Amino acid sequence: KLLEVAYEALEDAGMIVDQEEKRDVGVYVGINPSSYFDLVVDYMNHSKGFEVHSHAMVGNMSNIAAASISHLYNFTGPALAIDTACSSFLVALTQAVAAIQDKRISGAVVGGASILATPHVHQLSRNAGICSSTQHTKVFDQEADGSVIGEGAVVVYLEPLTEAVRANKHIYGVIRGTAVNNDGYSLGIMAPNPQGQYEVLRAAY
DSSP states (O other), X not given: OHHXXXXXXXXXXXXXXXXXSOBXXXXXXXXXXXXXXXXXXXXXXXXXXXXXXXXXXXXXXXXXXXXXXXXXXXXXXXXXXXXXXXXXXXXXXXXXXXHHHTTSOSEEXXXXXXXOOSSHHHHHHHHTTOXXXXXXXXXXXXXXXXXXXXXXXXXEEEOOHXXXXXXXXXXXXXXXXXOOOOOOSOSSTTSOOHXXXXXXXHHHO
16 A cells, blocks of 8 residues: 555656666655564464465565655655654654654655554553543644544655746645754653653744
8 A cells, every 4th residue: 555655646746767777766765564464474373274365464564665765766864663652753854854854865755654453452542541431532732632543645846946936836735854862761751751842842933
């Protein structure tokens, strides 16, 4: 699915990709380990004499999710899979922006993907008290009582604003600031620290 969405993003960005031509484009994907691999292992354990193809392993590796985009389009910039839980996509975006600003790459494919192929994540999250009892996420609200775990895929293409304007491309938005931090100590490893959240927002603004 990530490859499909990447194709759509590149097509929308007006990029005519020639596999014979190398491009210094980076690929930054925010992604968690695939729960689909659990199904593969379960199938192996319950299917005597059935040999699972090697693609089942490679196709479920997070780093391959990023590298396969670079491989398909002959992009020679970094291909990184980034896992910082809920912030994975935004951290990937921040890394891509920094690389473009430093002129290490000319553009970046930035994506985020999550697939929940088994109920295990939901069950464990509920047991750990992570999930909202109301099934609603209330970010920065005093009534917030947990998260709602979802799945999906998204990809955007980034390049310097001057290049996008010069090429007369449709511009969806301009990134004026990014920031990454960690809350440090809080009431729990999964509990946000209000001061840490305030500081990263202030840094981005």
